[in-house]
């Protein structure tokens with residue numbers, strides 16, 4: 001009897017020793033299966049979560065320059081993170097509006113180059129939230145300030 005993989009959606013022959021096998025043997029699918037298992041375990045098992053946190057912190061202490069080096073070697077990762085941080089900043093800004101006077105915007109739009117970022121969580125919704133993020137500049141100080149400078 002064949003099953004359909006929950007990750008790649010291909011049909012596969014399950015291993016007869018694995019009860020209710022839902023993922024094929026492909027490494028990407030096995031990685032997805034493990035990631036889902038770990039995500040669920042982190043929510044359900046506080047001891048597991050604490051052990052994972054300790055393990056991660058110990059690794060971080062042994063490899064203090066890992067992320068600094070990673071960011072230097074992966075500029076796309078760095079740019080993506082900066083863009084996502086700007087999205088988070090703009091969400092915070094919009095959240096602040098609800099608590100303040102609704103007629104007072106927290107920033108004004110200036111003419112210029114902007115990046116439109118759709119809200120990923122609601123990709124199937126008819127109406128999309130669009131956050132207006134100022135385009136990245138070459139000055140690092142501008143990137144750090146984000147939307148505050150508008």
Ligand SMILES: [Zn+2]
Pocket residue numbers: 005006007008009010023024025026029
């Ligand atoms: Zn698969």
